[in-house]
Amino acid sequence: MEWKNERCPDGRENRVEPAEDPTTSAGQSDSRDALLAQALAHIAVRTGDVLPPEGFEARLMAAAAERKQFAPAAATAATMERHVLTPRRASPWGQRWAWAPVALAALALAFWIGTPRELPPADARPESQTASVENRPVPSVAVANPARRDAASQEQPLQAAGRARPKRRPSAVRPAGQTEPVPVTLAASAKENAPQPLQPRVSEFVPLEYAAAFPAGEPLQTVRVRMDADAFLRWSLPGTAVGLATQLAHNGRVTADFLVGDDGSPRAIRLVSMDE
């Protein structure tokens, strides 16, 4: 190829390629490019309607599950992450969450056992219990007369079966105005001495977004959960509930009650304050 040598103003040699003859190579080049574009257009059309092979979506979903990108199955129910509580659907993914109702049921049972229950009203309780509580007898720890001690000890029922109490030395100290020990029952004494359970303050139940899709009147269970405040705020809740959760958060955690249906997914949430 011939080069036309020119010289720049600064003295350096500059090589400039001359323009090609438009009647020869340019015309052939255009023809070649047009043919090539025509052929490539056929490929574009041919590949335009190509579809993924059958079963590709299922394989993709299985590959995604193998890489454990979604919530792991070993997530504890106590954390109550949102993805755990999403309603189950008829898809291969749903099989991974089949354990969720079982875990929630176990959690509910644990709370049911551990939660202190209120006694029924006084007039509904048996006579023996009400009398012993109302009298508020002072428990005696001493017997003034050693001769009476054996008799008194026989009078006192064994407070706790199978639990041996150490024998105490007789003491001369006696509550004023009382001459003889009064037998007390363990139930009354324990009830009196036990600390009063905290009465938590609770807010109103806030229905979740998808709760309207479930039939009304279905059996529900209340599950109390202590969870991270951040996780709680991920639920779509009204602004009042969010503000309340922010106030009640203690060490970054809040206590909440979930109304849980038979399928294991919650329908509503309320906040619980355990401060008082």
Next chain:
Amino acid sequence: MSWWSPVTPKSNPASEAAELAEGRARESARLQSLADGSQEAFAAIYREYGQRIFRTACRHTASRELAEEVAQETFLFLLRNPGKFDPTRGELGAYLAGIARQLARRALERAGRTLPMDSEEEQFPDESVTNALHELIEHQQWQLLHEAVVSLPEPYREIVVMHHLEELSYEEIAGELACPLGTVRSRLSRGREILARKLAGWRLERSVGAEQSKARPEKGGIRHGMEE
């Protein structure tokens, strides 16, 4: 205008902008759900963009097997890194297509199907190149042509596929590859030249093979030539 005349809907810029904003908000919500671990969001994204990504992978690899691998890796990449997508820079489909192109390049390199940059270039007369193209179109050897495109050296393969098969404009290609418009033009022109030479070379090899099969010993040796 009579009542039977066709009515073409007029585009409303305001409604288009609203639709665009709605689409971006929907994509952002899906990606947020995906980051939270929602498999439903992942499935929805696949259903919307799966066909497009598979098509892009097919065009860049000329192989259904490689395309399947590339498309799957594209969606798994999004699954691993949902936060890497920036909705202000474009739509999610274009972002996924860009990932598919990069993965296709790596898959082709692993398979050894691309030519190195400094591959020896044979010179063929333009007439030979034109005849090769005519023959290819006449016999509809599209798969052969597609494989020739895919085996182009890397800077040219991608641009030739994007322009001629994905039908993107120069500006769109320059935006996707973050290179100047002039670079796109020059690489496309150069890529077409290499492709034409490659096709002419293949035609020469075929014609030589055909001559060898027809050759008779009594006529003395093998006849070489590009013309039939």
